[in-house]
Amino acid sequence: MFFTFNSPLGAIAYCWDGKVCHEVSLSAQIGMPETVDPVSEWLNAYFNNQQAPLPPLAEAATPFQDRMRQGLLAIPFGEVRTYGEIAATLHTAPRAMGQALAANPLPLLIPCHRIIAADGLGGFSCGIEWKKKLLKFERSF
Numbered sequence: 001m002f003f004t005f006n007s008p009l010g011a012i013a014y015c016w017d018g019k020v021c022h023e024v025s026l027s028a029q030i031g032m033p034e035t036v037d038p039v040s041e042w043l044n045a046y047f048n049n050q051q052a053p054l055p056p057l058a059e060a061a062t063p064f065q066d067r068m069r070q071g072l073l074a075i076p077f078g079e080v081r082t083y084g085e086i087a088a089t090l091h092t093a094p095r096a097m098g099q100a101l102a103a104n105p106l107p108l109l110i111p112c113h114r115i116i117a118a119d120g121l122g123g124f125s126c127g128i129e130w131k132k133k134l135l136k137f138e139r140s141f
Contacts, residue, residue: 003032005043009133012108014039020056023105026126042109049077049141057106064092068100068110075114078138082118098123108134 002025005012013030015023021039034040038055045052054073060066071090075081083094090097101112102125113134116122124131 001032002030003035003037003040004030005034005040007043007047009047009130009137012043014043016055020058021106021109022058024107024109026107026130039109046108047137054109057109061103064096065100065103068097068104072110072112072114075111078141080114080116080135082116083122084118086115101125114138 001017002013002015005014010026013025014021016037016039018037024039042052042055060069067090071086075086081089083097087094087097097115101115102123104110104112104125107113107124107126113124113126113131121128121131121135
């Protein structure tokens, strides 16, 4: 079921089935009213610059996506890495990394917004404006 979390940056919708989070949408305006569950608790902590354990997440679709998740989770709050840097860490190509990031169904929870191009922001599946807002938000602490 999709729920809505009203963040300081805009509404966030997420799919929580009572056991795991399957999807996060930063651009969707769908969802049931706010509720208290592990995803909303994590989002609340994130937007208050507090640490919280990740909510249970649906399994990654491939072993590579699982490695990508681990690599992204290792990037500290407020920091960024380039596609090339994260690709080298994960022993893959920057283009493959970009494709995997674009397919991330859990943006924000799996912080793909922290990956930038060597010469600029790069892309973001939820739109460049969300990426700018998230990076600015994280750097404000």
